[in-house]
Amino acid sequence: MKIEDKDDKPNTGRLHVDYAQARDDQYEYECKQRMLAREMRHRQRLEEDRLHPPSPPPIVHYSDHEAYVLMEQLKSDDEFMKASQILMTWLERGDLTKRNVTNFYSMIQCTNSQVRRLLSEKQNQEEALQKMKENFRNIFEGILHQFDQIEKVFSSSRKQRNWDHFSKAQRKNLELWFKQAQEIKQNQLEEFLSTRMDDDMEMSDEEPSEPKKKKPDEPFNPQQLQEFLARGTMREENDSLKCQIEAYKNELEMMKAEKQLIQAKMECKQFENELKAVKQSQLEEKKAEKSCEGSEDKEEGTTSEEKQSSSKETSVSTVSSTGLTLTEKETKLIGLVSCFLHVHPNGASVDYIWSYLSQLNVSTRTSELEELLLRLPMLFKLNMSGVGAGIEKKWQFVAYSNTAFIPFSFNS
Incomplete structure (x- = not known):
């Protein structure tokens, strides 16, 4: 090799090229390259994971316990969205069977109840909005x-x-x-x-x-x-x-109703007083007649019979009116039913009357009560309305409207 085409020693020389490979250096270089590639792939994976949206949490599988927990979550406003997503996934998976159809129906019913809660919340928000508008105005x-x-x-x-x-x-x-x-x-x-x-x-x-x-x-x-x-x-x-x-209209109607009720109570009380007075006078007459009969027939009666007759007088008092005989319990029922039906001029059913007597702690049966009302046509009247299965029976108090009313005569 010559420099500037000169033959002197400083400008001439020989270049030696050795083609032998340094394998140690080559292996170290490849290891470094593979390490850099791994680091690059790791960084790329982290960046892709960061950019990807987070995956949804896994949906639990259906069981009776999970269904009970989900039903409680559906009743909560905070967890309703998550619980409804789980319920929808179960339905899409086909977990609904005949065995667990009751649980799924209950969960769907809880979901439907959320509609009422949303409507009430909407109404509350509208009321708050109206208040804010009024305040702003x-x-x-x-x-x-x-x-x-x-x-x-x-x-x-x-x-x-x-x-x-x-x-x-x-x-x-x-x-x-x-x-x-x-x-x-x-x-x-x-x-x-x-x-x-x-x-x-x-x-x-x-x-x-x-x-x-x-x-x-x-x-x-x-x-x-x-x-x-x-x-x-x-x-x-x-x-x-x-x-x-x-408010005035309601108060006037209440006053009218109270006045009618007071008037009806006064009339019922007057009727009861008259009934008691007639009963007392008849009892006194019978006692006088009995005392006269007792003085004439002293030898025929015994002390035991007198006790039985006295006990019968205290326990049973009969009312005779055109051959009708009533006990003391039946006379009490007649007075209470008369007061009740007088307050209800349009009439009332036997069950309604029986419920009223039950509230007053008067023990009786509907059959006995209906039989007693049928025995007294001069006091009570049966009105029937409707056709077929829809027939309705109502009893009315007609003692004051009945001109042919015959006063009772009480016997002991």
């Missing part, structure tokens, strides 16, 4: 009243006796402030009127129509605010008067 009205007061202050300052005392710069600032206050008040009033019209249109049952926008060149009329405020107060007074009228 009241605050807005207060702001408009303050704007009116500010305008009155500027109007008072513009009077001649006050205006002359201000300097030219002060008058200029006062006029500017007055114009700004008027413009702001007009804008706020337009916004207030538009919101009130929108609310009225939402509350009305008519079809919504676009509110008429006020032209910017139209002069401001301060009576509009007073008219809208007066309408609101008149609407509130009208609602309060309606409520008062309804």
Whole structure:
């Protein structure tokens, strides 16, 4: 090899190339390359995992215990979405069988009950929204009243006796402030009127129509605010008067019902007193007759028979009216049933009368009660209405309307 085509020793030489491979260096180099490739693949996998959305949690398999836990979760508002997803997965998997159909029906029923909870929550939110709107409206009205007061202050300052005392710069600032206050008040009033019209249109049952926008060149009329405020107060007074009228009507109906009940009780009490007086007089007459008969037939009667007769007198008292015989229990039932049916002029069924007697701790049966009512046609009347299976039997008290009423005669 020559440099610049010179033959001297500094410019000549020989280049030796050795083609032998250094295997130790080659193996170390390959190991480093594989390590770098592994690190690159690891970084790429971490980046892909970070960008991928998280996988959903695994759905548990169906069992009776899991169904009970899921039913409790469906009743909770916080866990409803997760529980409904699990229920939907079970249904799609085909876990519903005839053996567990009751559990699935209960879970679906719990899901359906969420509808009522959502509706009640929606109603509560609407009520809260209405309260917020009402509060906002009241605050807005207060702001408009303050704007009116500010305008009155500027109007008072513009009077001649006050205006002359201000300097030219002060008058200029006062006029500017007055114009700004008027413009702001007009804008706020337009916004207030538009919101009130929108609310009225939402509350009305008519079809919504676009509110008429006020032209910017139209002069401001301060009576509009007073008219809208007066309408609101008149609407509130009208609602309060309606409520008062309804309350008065209900109170009047209650007073009428109480008056009729008191009158019926007084008539029933009078009837009972008359019945007791007739019974007492008949008992006294029979006692006198018995004492006369006893004095004549002293030898025939024995002390044991007298005791039996006295016990019978205390235990059983019979009422004879055209051959009719009643016990003391039956007379008590007649008085109570008469009072009850007198308060119910349209009549009542035997079961209704029996329930009333049960509340008074009077033990009897419906068959005995119906038999007793049938035995007294001069006091009680049976009315039948309806056809076939829908027939209805009602008993009425007709003692006062029966002109052929024969007074009872009591025998012991």
